[in-house]
Amino acid sequence: MAAPYEAIVIGGGHNGLVCAAYLARAGKRVLVLEQRDRIGGAAVSEQLFPGFTFSVFSYVVSLLRPEIIRDLELPRHGLHVLPLESTLTPLPNGDYLAQWNDHDQNRRELARHSLRDAEAYDEFGRLMHLMSRAIKPILGMPPPDPASLLPRDLMGMGRLGKYFRDLGAERFHALHKLLTMSSADYLDEWFETEALKATKSASGIIGALLGPRSPGSAYVLLHHYMGELDGVFRAWGFAKGGNGSVSTAIAAAAMSFGATIRTNAPVSQVLIKNGRAVGVVLNDGEELRAPITISGADPRRTFMQFVGAQHLPNELVDGIRRFRFRGTSAKVNLALSEAPNFTCMPGVGAHLRGAISISPSVDYLERAYDDAKYGEFSRRPYMDIILPSMIDPGMAPPGQHVMSIFAQYAPYDLKGGWTDAKRAAFGDTVIDTLSEYAPNLKTSILHRQVITPPDIERMIGLTEGNIFQGELSLQQMFFLRPIPAWARYATPIEGLYQCGAGTHPGGGVMGASGRNAALTILGKMK
Amino acid sequence: MILKPTPFHPRTSVLCESHAWRRWSGYLAASSYELSHEREYHSIRNAAALFDITPLYKYRVQGRDAARLLDRVVTRNVARTKVGDVLYTPWCDHRGKVLDDGTVARLGEQLFRLTSADPNLRWLEDCAHGLDVDIDDVSEQVAALALQGPTARAILMQLTDGGLEGLKFFRLTATSIRGMPVEISRTGYTGDLGFEIWMQAEHALAIWDALIEVGANYGMAPAGMFALDVARIEAGLMLIDVDYVSARKALIESQLSSPFELDLAWTVNTDKPSFVGKEALVAEQARGPAWQFVGVVVDWDSFERLYLAVGLAPRVPIPAWRMSVPIFSGGEQAGYATSGGWSPLLKKYIALAHLQSKWAAPGTSLEMELTVEHRRKRAIVTVVKKPFFNPARKRT
Numbered sequence: 001m002a003a004p005y006e007a008i009v010i011g012g013g014h015n016g017l018v019c020a021a022y023l024a025r026a027g028k029r030v031l032v033l034e035q036r037d038r039i040g041g042a043a044v045s046e047q048l049f050p051g052f053t054f055s056v057f058s059y060v061v062s063l064l065r066p067e068i069i070r071d072l073e074l075p076r077h078g079l080h081v082l083p084l085e086s087t088l089t090p091l092p093n094g095d096y097l098a099q100w101n102d103h104d105q106n107r108r109e110l111a112r113h114s115l116r117d118a119e120a121y122d123e124f125g126r127l128m129h130l131m132s133r134a135i136k137p138i139l140g141m142p143p144p145d146p147a148s149l150l151p152r153d154l155m156g157m158g159r160l161g162k163y164f165r166d167l168g169a170e171r172f173h174a175l176h177k178l179l180t181m182s183s184a185d186y187l188d189e190w191f192e193t194e195a196l197k198a199t200k201s202a203s204g205i206i207g208a209l210l211g212p213r214s215p216g217s218a219y220v221l222l223h224h225y226m227g228e229l230d231g232v233f234r235a236w237g238f239a240k241g242g243n244g245s246v247s248t249a250i251a252a253a254a255m256s257f258g259a260t261i262r263t264n265a266p267v268s269q270v271l272i273k274n275g276r277a278v279g280v281v282l283n284d285g286e287e288l289r290a291p292i293t294i295s296g297a298d299p300r301r302t303f304m305q306f307v308g309a310q311h312l313p314n315e316l317v318d319g320i321r322r323f324r325f326r327g328t329s330a331k332v333n334l335a336l337s338e339a340p341n342f343t344c345m346p347g348v349g350a351h352l353r354g355a356i357s358i359s360p361s362v363d364y365l366e367r368a369y370d371d372a373k374y375g376e377f378s379r380r381p382y383m384d385i386i387l388p389s390m391i392d393p394g395m396a397p398p399g400q401h402v403m404s405i406f407a408q409y410a411p412y413d414l415k416g417g418w419t420d421a422k423r424a425a426f427g428d429t430v431i432d433t434l435s436e437y438a439p440n441l442k443t444s445i446l447h448r449q450v451i452t453p454p455d456i457e458r459m460i461g462l463t464e465g466n467i468f469q470g471e472l473s474l475q476q477m478f479f480l481r482p483i484p485a486w487a488r489y490a491t492p493i494e495g496l497y498q499c500g501a502g503t504h505p506g507g508g509v510m511g512a513s514g515r516n517a518a519l520t521i522l523g524k525m526k
Numbered sequence: 527m528i529l530k531p532t533p534f535h536p537r538t539s540v541l542c543e544s545h546a547w548r549r550w551s552g553y554l555a556a557s558s559y560e561l562s563h564e565r566e567y568h569s570i571r572n573a574a575a576l577f578d579i580t581p582l583y584k585y586r587v588q589g590r591d592a593a594r595l596l597d598r599v600v601t602r603n604v605a606r607t608k609v610g611d612v613l614y615t616p617w618c619d620h621r622g623k624v625l626d627d628g629t630v631a632r633l634g635e636q637l638f639r640l641t642s643a644d645p646n647l648r649w650l651e652d653c654a655h656g657l658d659v660d661i662d663d664v665s666e667q668v669a670a671l672a673l674q675g676p677t678a679r680a681i682l683m684q685l686t687d688g689g690l691e692g693l694k695f696f697r698l699t700a701t702s703i704r705g706m707p708v709e710i711s712r713t714g715y716t717g718d719l720g721f722e723i724w725m726q727a728e729h730a731l732a733i734w735d736a737l738i739e740v741g742a743n744y745g746m747a748p749a750g751m752f753a754l755d756v757a758r759i760e761a762g763l764m765l766i767d768v769d770y771v772s773a774r775k776a777l778i779e780s781q782l783s784s785p786f787e788l789d790l791a792w793t794v795n796t797d798k799p800s801f802v803g804k805e806a807l808v809a810e811q812a813r814g815p816a817w818q819f820v821g822v823v824v825d826w827d828s829f830e831r832l833y834l835a836v837g838l839a840p841r842v843p844i845p846a847w848r849m850s851v852p853i854f855s856g857g858e859q860a861g862y863a864t865s866g867g868w869s870p871l872l873k874k875y876i877a878l879a880h881l882q883s884k885w886a887a888p889g890t891s892l893e894m895e896l897t898v899e900h901r902r903k904r905a906i907v908t909v910v911k912k913p914f915f916n917p918a919r920k921r922t
């Protein structure tokens with residue numbers, strides 16, 4: 001009897017769903033197995049308090065690939081990405097720094113802090129635009145392995161080489177700096193306003209146990225501008241209904257092509273016969289077979305749990321052991337009876353429709369990191385905050401609000417281990433810190449959810465709670481993600497593939513890993 | 527002021543941070559309130575947007591023969607309407623060419639309000655010859671707002687004393703807002719859930735304030751013509767002087783359009799005993815129209831390639847454009863697009879186009895002219911059925 005499915009995808013995270021959708025679109029019979037009672041993984045919306053919808057984990061769409069939006073017709077399946085209008089950085093002295101979308105408004109605000117920075121801003125933006133254009137094509141292709149002599153890798157390297165040659169000196173030098181410098185140092189070359197440097201450098205530390213002065217953190221700055229390149233696609237913004245609607249739109253597309261999605265279906269292992277993956281076993285012992293199995297879970301879970309070291313070459317096992325997770329990010333989700341009132345910019349206004357960044361200075365961020373270096377959570381954490389209900393009124397009852405606080409650092413390996421008391425203490429620290437800028441916050445909290453890295457691991461299976469399925473640091477990117485020989489979605493087990501954020505190009509609600517994996521698999525199925 | 531302020535001007539002028547105004551029938555109309563129209567657009571699809579639509583021409587048609595007059599003028603059947611019905615309809619000259627389009631609302635057995643884009647008093651009076659009917663131009667006495675978007679109903683339900691809950695698409699109800707009488711019709715120019723609120727001009731400011739106050743908790747934003755233009759293109763709704771030329775203004779034969787050529791066959795009721803243009807329309811119906819008014823979608827890859835070829839990231843038109851853009855089938859000109867732009871919701875570059883019938887079938891692949899870095903290029907476009915966007919909430 002022919003197996004009813006041609007491919008099984010483990011994990012209904014957005015990458016697993018993208019992969020399934022592309023396979024189904026190509027006419028393959030695909031089954032997605034998700035352990036939770038809902039799909040989405042780290043891109044999920046849940047009504048945790050009556051009337052209030054939380055983007056539980058990820059909260060903004062960063063780099064969702066436009067080709068995926070087009071190929072899967074995600075708008076038709078309900079995706080509506082709304083603009084985030086600004087970034088507000090409140091300062092301890094009662095002032096603020098705001099970055100606005102409108103050029104004149106932004107320039108005027110920056111000039112208040114530094115006339116030089118107001119000028120540099122545009123030039124910086126231009127260079128980053130050019131750089132991200134140069135880098136962008138790499139996102140859409142399986143990374144060529146520079147150590148390989150296979151024709152496909154040589155051709156891939158050749159194409160990359162041409163990109164770099166075509167960059168010209170200005171961009172090549174900038175790229176080199178971005179790859180080697182810390183974000184703080186890189187920004188020092190451009191700007192003098194502390195809050196501006198800090199807020200910009202924060203994008204280089206998201207999800208990593210790195211500080212703004214750690215080398216290599218500069219590269220991630222580029223990712224920010226890559227979103228802008230796809231500006232018209234609003235690859236950067238807020239998904240109406242929360243980030244779960246990215247997943248539900250992808251799932252709807254997948255189902256429209258005939259894919260089957262099963263929730264409450266935790267996979268315990270991949271079935272391996274004669275060195276080949278032939279399907280999966282669920283926790284309850286049910287066996288499901290298919291000639292192709294694709295894991296959307298992270299590399300450690302995929303190789304160490306689903307496959308097992310005994311089936312794998314030693315280098316791979318070593319490589320996976322060394323692959324760094326070290327989750328450091330936490331989430332505090334609040335239901336509020338009223339909008340927060342920031343002392344620096346009182347009232348309800350456009351600033352509440354953008355991001356609010358608690359990053360007054362580079363020192364502030366670096367100190368937050370120092371705590372984590374020694375196994376403590378930050379006494380004064382970095383925070384990236386949005387108020388989804390200010391952007392989409394459907395997220396909370398009229399006049400009330402939901403607040404999403406992404407906070408760092410809360411290291412997975414907390415000294416003494418995480419306990420309920422420590423979780424509560426971290427939640428208090430976040431709220432106390434934020435209340436210094438918005439004093440009405442504390443009294444308006446109706447419900448609070450604090451999620452630490454161990455919670456992330458427990459809830460959605462992300463090893464060590466790393467939000468990107470493995471740190472997005474340079475030694476773990478491109479042809480090194482997750483490990484050198486197996487960075488092209490395949491694995492040493494025939495018939496087994498990977499499609500999660502733990503593969504190139506990595507984390508974020510981007511879908512690129514899922515798409516690249518599907519195209520690779522379809523290429524082989526032909 | 528040479529350009530007339532609407533009764534809402536004391537409020538809208540304060541809100542108009544962009545100072546971007548345009549003319550609309552001799553009135554000042556905000557192009558956008560904020561520095562960019564982006565959020566105003568998204569408010570239409572995500573929350574609610576409030577438009578000042580006072581510059582529409584409004585006529586009160588009253589009397590024993592009111593329905594007969596309107597049935598003589600417009601192409602749809604007015605006699606069959608019930609009180610509370612609203613009709614969207616074009617009207618034609620004797621050649622069956624469109625003069626204007628607007629709505630007819632039946633406010634009472636013998637009382638109607640006609641809205642139009644251009645002045646029509648003289649035409650109505652001329653057509654009323656021998657009929658027992660009074661026609662008043664109430665354009666200045668009646669102020670109007672459109673509240674459009676998914677939260678529009680919730681906002682109005684906070685403010686009105688009933689009538690809104692079950693109000694169906696293209697129905698109208700008489701109710702009040704904070705004690706001020708209004709008529710609310712479930713109509714609009716966005717293709718979304720939406721309402722239009724008709725009021726006496728002296729209540730305009732109080733009603734505006736009430737809406738702003740309640741709307742604040744529902745994501746409502748006052749919105750201008752840039753945002754509206756994008757939404758109406760997505761909804762496939764045509765605009766006079768942009769997508770077609772009124773038969774009143776056409777200087778040459780080829781500038782005229784029949785309802786059939788504007789995709790309005792559904793509005794032409796040839797069962798009616800007689801109306802202006804009927805004979806010509808019956809003949810055209812048998813013949814089939816020479817032109818059709820359709821949607822086209824620009825093929826992204828072909829569009830992007832044109833920009834990549836000169837080393838640029840693709841640049842889509844934000845805000846929407848209004849001009850005539852040639853569309854080709856190989857060496858032949860198949861027609862022309864008249865409005866187009868980037869749909870932030872659908873993530874597509876869309877346009878409304880007039881095509882000769884042989885090229886107008888959905889799925890037909892054509893080429894549209896565009897200018898990339900000062901050079902004329904062509905991008906592939908595909909003919910699609912209008913509207914581009916048609917959410918279930920519009921009708922339910």
Ligand SMILES: Cc1cc2nc3c(=O)[nH]c(=O)nc-3n(C[C@H](O)[C@H](O)[C@H](O)COP(=O)(O)OP(=O)(O)OC[C@H]3O[C@@H](n4cnc5c(N)ncnc54)[C@H](O)[C@@H]3O)c2cc1C
Pocket residue numbers: 010011012013014015016033034035036039040041042043056057058059060061062063265266267268296297298301329330331406456459460461462466467468469499500501502506507508509510513
């Ligand atoms: C707190 C937090 C905040 C973030 N913020 C942002 C943000 O704002 N913007 C952004 O772009 N990115 C953000 N990210 C990162 C982004 O969300 C992730 O990188 C991305 O969602 C990963 O998607 P994925 O499909 O690769 O993996 P996942 O979402 O991890 O999906 C894996 C799926 O596999 C399932 N699974 C695991 N084990 C099993 C099993 N044994 N059997 C069956 N199913 C299994 C899981 O339940 C999950 O659904 C954030 C992440 C976190 C955790």
